[in-house]
Amino acid sequence: MSIVELSKEERIGFKSPFIMGGLGLLVLVFFGLLGREGDSTFLLSRKDDVVQLPELPVDSSTLGLVSGLLMLAIASYSFVLARQNRKSPMWLAVIFGLLGVVALLGWLATGNTIPVAFIAGTALVLAVPIMLGAMGGLMCERVGITNIAIEAQLLTGAFLAAVVASITDSYTLGIIAAMIGGALVSMVLAVFSIKFLAQQIIVGVVLNVLIIGITNFLYQQWLTEDAENVNFPGTLDIIKIPVLSDIPVIGPVIFENRITVFAALVIVPTLYFVLFKTKLGLRARAVGEHPLAADTVGISVARTRFWWVTIGGMSAGLGGAAMTIGGGGAFGREMAGGLGFIALAVVILGRWHPISAAFAALLFGFSIILRIWANQVSPGFPTDFIAMVPYAVTIIAVVAFVGQSRPPKALAIPYTKG
Amino acid sequence: MKLELRGITKRFGTLVANDSIDLTVNPGEIHALLGENGAGKSTLMNVLYGLYTADEGQILLDDKPQDFDGPGDAMAAGIGMVHQHFMLIPVFTVAENVALGHEPTKALGALDTAKARQQVIEISERFGFNVDPDALVEDLPVGVQQRVEIIKALSRDAKVLVLDEPTAVLTPQETDELMEIMRQLASSGTSIVFITHKLREVKEVADTITVIRLGKVVGSASPNASTSELASLMVGREVELTISKKQAEVGDVILKVEDIAALDDRGQRAVDGVSFEVRGGEVLAVAGVQGNGQTELAEVLLGLRSSLSGRGHIELTGQDVTEASVRARLDIGLGYVPEDRKKDGLVSEFTIAENMMLNASYKSRFTKGLSINFPARAKISADLVKEFDVRTPSIDTPAGNLSGGNQQKVVVARELSRDVNLLIAAQPTRGVDVGSIEFIHEQIISERDAGKAVLLISTELDEVLALADRIAVMYRGKIVGIVEPSATREQLGKLMAGVSA
Numbered sequence: 001m002s003i004v005e006l007s008k009e010e011r012i013g014f015k016s017p018f019i020m021g022g023l024g025l026l027v028l029v030f031f032g033l034l035g036r037e038g039d040s041t042f043l044l045s046r047k048d049d050v051v052q053l054p055e056l057p058v059d060s061s062t063l064g065l066v067s068g069l070l071m072l073a074i075a076s077y078s079f080v081l082a083r084q085n086r087k088s089p090m091w092l093a094v095i096f097g098l099l100g101v102v103a104l105l106g107w108l109a110t111g112n113t114i115p116v117a118f119i120a121g122t123a124l125v126l127a128v129p130i131m132l133g134a135m136g137g138l139m140c141e142r143v144g145i146t147n148i149a150i151e152a153q154l155l156t157g158a159f160l161a162a163v164v165a166s167i168t169d170s171y172t173l174g175i176i177a178a179m180i181g182g183a184l185v186s187m188v189l190a191v192f193s194i195k196f197l198a199q200q201i202i203v204g205v206v207l208n209v210l211i212i213g214i215t216n217f218l219y220q221q222w223l224t225e226d227a228e229n230v231n232f233p234g235t236l237d238i239i240k241i242p243v244l245s246d247i248p249v250i251g252p253v254i255f256e257n258r259i260t261v262f263a264a265l266v267i268v269p270t271l272y273f274v275l276f277k278t279k280l281g282l283r284a285r286a287v288g289e290h291p292l293a294a295d296t297v298g299i300s301v302a303r304t305r306f307w308w309v310t311i312g313g314m315s316a317g318l319g320g321a322a323m324t325i326g327g328g329g330a331f332g333r334e335m336a337g338g339l340g341f342i343a344l345a346v347v348i349l350g351r352w353h354p355i356s357a358a359f360a361a362l363l364f365g366f367s368i369i370l371r372i373w374a375n376q377v378s379p380g381f382p383t384d385f386i387a388m389v390p391y392a393v394t395i396i397a398v399v400a401f402v403g404q405s406r407p408p409k410a411l412a413i414p415y416t417k418g
Numbered sequence: 419m420k421l422e423l424r425g426i427t428k429r430f431g432t433l434v435a436n437d438s439i440d441l442t443v444n445p446g447e448i449h450a451l452l453g454e455n456g457a458g459k460s461t462l463m464n465v466l467y468g469l470y471t472a473d474e475g476q477i478l479l480d481d482k483p484q485d486f487d488g489p490g491d492a493m494a495a496g497i498g499m500v501h502q503h504f505m506l507i508p509v510f511t512v513a514e515n516v517a518l519g520h521e522p523t524k525a526l527g528a529l530d531t532a533k534a535r536q537q538v539i540e541i542s543e544r545f546g547f548n549v550d551p552d553a554l555v556e557d558l559p560v561g562v563q564q565r566v567e568i569i570k571a572l573s574r575d576a577k578v579l580v581l582d583e584p585t586a587v588l589t590p591q592e593t594d595e596l597m598e599i600m601r602q603l604a605s606s607g608t609s610i611v612f613i614t615h616k617l618r619e620v621k622e623v624a625d626t627i628t629v630i631r632l633g634k635v636v637g638s639a640s641p642n643a644s645t646s647e648l649a650s651l652m653v654g655r656e657v658e659l660t661i662s663k664k665q666a667e668v669g670d671v672i673l674k675v676e677d678i679a680a681l682d683d684r685g686q687r688a689v690d691g692v693s694f695e696v697r698g699g700e701v702l703a704v705a706g707v708q709g710n711g712q713t714e715l716a717e718v719l720l721g722l723r724s725s726l727s728g729r730g731h732i733e734l735t736g737q738d739v740t741e742a743s744v745r746a747r748l749d750i751g752l753g754y755v756p757e758d759r760k761k762d763g764l765v766s767e768f769t770i771a772e773n774m775m776l777n778a779s780y781k782s783r784f785t786k787g788l789s790i791n792f793p794a795r796a797k798i799s800a801d802l803v804k805e806f807d808v809r810t811p812s813i814d815t816p817a818g819n820l821s822g823g824n825q826q827k828v829v830v831a832r833e834l835s836r837d838v839n840l841l842i843a844a845q846p847t848r849g850v851d852v853g854s855i856e857f858i859h860e861q862i863i864s865e866r867d868a869g870k871a872v873l874l875i876s877t878e879l880d881e882v883l884a885l886a887d888r889i890a891v892m893y894r895g896k897i898v899g900i901v902e903p904s905a906t907r908e909q910l911g912k913l914m915a916g917v918s919a
Contacts, residue, residue, distance in 0.1 A: 007679065007726035007727060007728055007729055008726070008727050008728065009681055009724075009726050009727065010681065010685070010687065010726070273528075277528050277529060278523070278526070278527040278528050278529060279521040279523050279527050279528075279529055280527055282510075282514060282517070282518060282521060282529060283518070283519075283521075285507075285510075286507050286510070286518050289507045289508070289509060289510075290505070290506075290507045290508075292505065293505035293506060293507055293518075294507075294518070294519075295469070295488070295489060296467070296469065296489045296499070296501065296505045297489065297490070297493070297505070297518050297519030297520075297570075298488060298489050298490020298491075298493055298494075298519050299490075299518070299519055300488070300490075406509075409508075409509075417469060417470075
């Protein structure tokens with residue numbers, strides 16, 4: 001091929017190398033050159049782990065220095081790529097981000113220890129409601145229905161799981177109730193948007209307000225009055241998978257968890273498989289992209305949308321259960337606290353792909369635990385600022401690496417035929 | 419398989435789109451369904467395909483009455499359809515599109531991609547289609563996309579194949595190839611319903627012709643009938659098939675375009691170094707298969723789409739307008755008839771009068787200070803409706819309620835009633851009835867004769883040949899040649915396929 005002269009609009013541009021270079025410099029200067037004196041100790045094993053790995057003490061400012069230099073090296077590589085009009089690959093961005101996080105952790109924990117397994121494990125647990133909510137949202141959006149009501153589904157799931165488990169003394173029933181609750185909220189959304197062709201955003205907002213109202217009312221009138229009997233579920237047992245949970249670091253993080261976490265870890269790859277490798281997924285995506293074309297090959301658009309939205313609701317309901325019996329225990333007023341909306345953002349950040357969305361959810365989980373932990377190791381430091389870091393990184397990542405994403409074409413458009 | 423439609427009636431509200439239509443297609447026959455835009459051909463086929471339910475009437479296949487609840491039933495019964503607007507999912511591969519709806523699977527419902535690819539390759543080879551099963555549909559040219567549609571129908575063992583305006587997106591050569599494919603299919607026993615409004619194609623390929631007008635069957639004809647005979651049957655009166663025009667009196671350069679380039683919505687280069695001039699008193703037609711950058715070119719000329727920075731420039735009556743706003747360009751005297759009148763030409767919910775002043779909403783004959791001069795607007799609109807023969811109950815009728823032809827006349831009236839130096843007409847007669855086509859063509863020619871420059875962008879070769887004084891052919895964003903209108907269809911066809919003259 002002949003060499004075509006590219007104009008400004010067609011070039012990849014130097015946005016990402018410059019942003020990465022800037023971040024690398026920040027790390028180098030603040031965590032490295034101006035870093036704090038002292039060691040940070042990375043704890044890879046817990047005291048009672050079968051396999052004990054040695055503690056890893058590192059000098060905090062050296063860590064910052066090395067990370068900063070590596071980040072600058074990546075930035076220069078990205079610059080070279082951009083010169084050749086090539087995009088920096090995603091894995092490069094991931095390594096870049098990890099380096100930054102390690103430097104941040106090391107800096108925060110100067111003179112202290114960093115319990116790696118604890119931080120990673122808690123990040124995962126905290127991410128589970130977001131992850132399951134996002135999977136639910138993703139299932140809706142892939143068939144062309146916008147689901148703003150993830151928040152409502154999380155709340156419904158959380159409420160029903162706590163109440164049903166308390167009353168029946170059965171966690172299984174609690175989980176089932178949560179999933180049915182999420183599905184029912186979904187069905188309302190499905191019926192209004194498929195049958196009555198309503199504005200999906202409005203239905204979603206109304207559902208959120210409605211469910212917040214109902215749960216608040218019941219919480220005040222019923223749960224607080226009779227908490228011992230109806231809002232005292234306790235939490236699910238932690239299951240240790242034999243052998244696998246003895247693997248250092250990974251074991252305690254992944255293979256020693258509650259059933260809700262395991263469910264999320266199974267649902268994400270399953271959804272990926274179904275969506276991209278099976279007939280059901282092909283049809284679902286066809287409905288979300290071009291419903292009329294799907295209709296002309298004999299796929300029922302209404303039925304496909306209805307079931308995917310409903311099952312998506314079950315996933316979000318389970319996410320709600322993870323907040324109560326899978327974590328905190330009792331139900332609290334408006335306990336979803338915006339996680340449903342974060343899940344919505346996670347779907348977009350993950351570009352409607354289950355695996356990427358799951359990682360995006362983990363990022364949010366990590367930012368929550370980071371704030372809590374930072375407060376413990378470096379009291380007095382503005383924790384809100386620390387908590388902001390992952391989000392700032394996210395925004396930069398979206399701008400620099402993800403670029404323009406393409407949602408399903410028929411998203412939020414009601415389907416009618418002549 | 420023998421297909422029979424008996425007394426099919428389909429109403430939309432008070433509009434009768436199909437009025438007890440009878441049609442019989444014998445096995446192995448190519449049956450042309452000839453009719454104007456809006457005659458009800460597509461409605462009839464959508465009834466046959468199960469997308470619409472008929473209000474009255476019966477569909478019979480091999481003399482057995484059918485009851486289709488949806489396209490799935492029609493397909494299962496052996497009816498395949500190649501839709502005018504392709505029913506393909508752009509982000510899927512060819513194999514995925516073909517497999518969709520009857521996917522070969524392995525264990526766990528997993529797609530058997532190998533099998534799906536194999537199916538595409540088999541059919542593709544049998545008919546010499548040369549289609550890559552792994553290509554993404556959005557990356558394929560429209561001609562190939564149509565082949566994917568045909569493969570899709572054949573992979574479902576269609577015994578009756580309906581082709582809805584299949585040649586609209588093809589070059590003359592591709593059209594010939596398609597006709598060859600149709601003959602091949604027919605000789606292997608497939609019944610073919612060929613929907614079109616192009617007389618030449620009907621005469622060339624059809625065994626039987628049924629003519630539909632205003633939702634009714636008005637007669638049948640043999641392919642030996644003369645073109646003018648078929649045309650008058652289709653329109654209901656004598657039609658002038660050629661337009662008479664004087665020798666062009668060419669004036670000064672009005673529009674000068676030099677080496678401009680632009681990206682399409684996906685960031686691909688759609689216009690790639692285009693240069694040309696249009697002089698006063700001439701019609702320069704930009705011909706080419708749809709999707710070769712014509713849409714983007716028109717948008718760049720109007721200022722809706724920015725051209726690539728640092729490249730080329732556009733001059734309108736001697737002024738550099740490369741960076742100028744749309745309004746500045748309109749003020750210099752640019753008239754624009756957009757390709758998609760529903761999307762870019764009119765606000766359907768607005769009345770005709772409101773639409774007439776869309777591009778003159780400030781300091782114009784429609785305004786008085788900051789407000790609208792309602793009496794003036796009513797008068798101007800009424801005059802324009804009369805002058806441009808817009809058939810409407812009143813000037814307060816919403817534009818969306820008019821037929822395609824009358825909507826287009828509203829757009830043309832609005833653009834031509836201003837004092838324009840240059841008229842850009844993109845697909846001015848798409849989806850318009852023959853009467854309106856004649857009228858719009860006359861208007862375009864009278865602009866030219868008044869010394870205005872006209873840039874006609876059209877994918878209809880007949881229209882290009884009838885109106886143009888010079889023809890520029892676009893292929894993949896470039897102008898591959900500018901020829902005289904005396905060029906033959908073959909020459910133009912070659913240019914449209916990218917073979918330079």
